[in-house]
Amino acid sequence: MVGKFVDQKAQERYFATYEAIRRKWPVPSEELDVETRFGSTRVRRSGTGSPIVLLPGAMGTSLSWYFYAAELAARHTVYAVDTIGEPGHSVQTRPLESTDDEADWLADVLAGLGHEKVHLVGISRGAYLALNLATRRPTGVAGVLAFEPGGFGIAFLRFVLWSIGELARWWLPAAILRRVSAGDPAVRHTMRPLVFRGLRYKIQMAPLHEFTDDELRSIDVPTYFVLGERSLLNARELASRVESLVPRVRTEIVPGATHALNLEELELTTAQILAFAGENHAGLPD
Template identity: 55%
Template sequence: MLGEFPDEKTEKRFFAVYDDILRRWPVPAEEWDIETTFGPTRVRRCGAERGTPIVLLPGGRGASLSWYPHIAELAQRHRIYAVDTIGEPGRSVQTAPLENSEDCADWLSEVLDGVLAGSGHEKVHLAGVSRGGWLSLNLASRNTERIAGVVTFEASGFGVIGRSFIWWSLGEIFRWFLPKWLLRLIASGDPEARHILRPLLFAALEYRDQLPEMHLFGDDELASIEVPTRIVVAERSVIHDAREVAARLESLNPHIRVEVVPKATHGLSLERPELVTTRILEAARERHADAAD
């Protein structure tokens, strides 16, 4: 089974919103499709050509456009590749099913091959939010041939997602409809970004995905990661216990560092956009310094 919209009208409504937000993309960008076993994957390339390239993977149903609040600063310092995840709403076109975690790793590996081809670089830095974080760690635990380093924000794979997430999501949906002045009073982050991305979020909710379950990472998987990895989790996360994640990983793998962000929730990338941008740049800068040494 392949991911799809329920009807043509719903699909057109989503892409009308998608294209409207794309016109707001804050830096010049080039788009192209990377051919993979699972279908052509849309990638948006922008930014400076110096430093290690950074590949951005969005959370579920967010598409590459969900990186809108971060892209201007990131693109000042690095070549950025923002990906529409296969099997999710976006400009990527799924032609074969993703059956399991190995398929997900194969797809991302093929995308990185396409990104690196002709780039003059041998590796990229991966940055992922939620499901994008899971995809990053899933590949890094299997093969780091193309990966310089990984940074994730509220990555899935460290706890069972249940009712707490549903209740949190309902509260977030309510907040997305609040006026900007009220959002400034009760929610962290830039209310303008929420209002810009809101139509995309709700248009994407009608997409029928057919994705494999995101398995929980075992100790052996995480211990096998051989590149510098930052795992940033929210103190008030509803998909795992942040302190337990930190305690578990503290001595498991010297390549992994965990940061718990006080008072933040699973919406970390919107609540603390400056922190997310800074951590991505720090991780890439550290890798560049290590390579120079």
């Protein structure tokens, strides 16, 4: 099975919403369709400079990065990805059955972009995919910035319950949302129709893999973990674990932030991406 919409009407409604949000992208962009072993992957490119590849959280698509795109593209070539097997403009032709398949897919995407090395920045599942690539196919990876990554033992039921609570807030009026959640309500309200219409898509992805100690020890690129103090995991335990295992790692715990820290701390998220890419720019061609 490959990912697909439940019917034509669901697909049409989703892409009408996708197009409406796409028009909000704040800087000129080019849409690329990168061929991989698992189908065509849609990538949005903006800016010039050393390359950053942005991997969204589950169902976020490339458009979830539009809040950060202007500042990032002012200094870097930014590539925002529609994850294959999820709703978006990527077209899956072969199932992702394992973590190796996921690494092969992302390695194919990076090869298709034509850079020797790129910085990978991911949120939640996107961070998991970036770290997975760094453990299995690291050739094209200059560094990994992982916001609240998966792959570290989050209980499925706990994640589902958190997701339901978080998405319920997206329906609140802006005045109330400001009182119960950090961040700009416009962020959640803009993405809300796309995420909810994406629920009519049958997602196909490999089961989430939990990283072993040996896999983490094998990561040999600069790696930065950014965790919320109120993460679904014990942030301090995770930070301590990766600091003891990953050779070139830094960790940060954001006070008060949850698993949705990228929505709660827009300016901080942008600053962290720029700082990470800047610190590790040496030897990375534009």
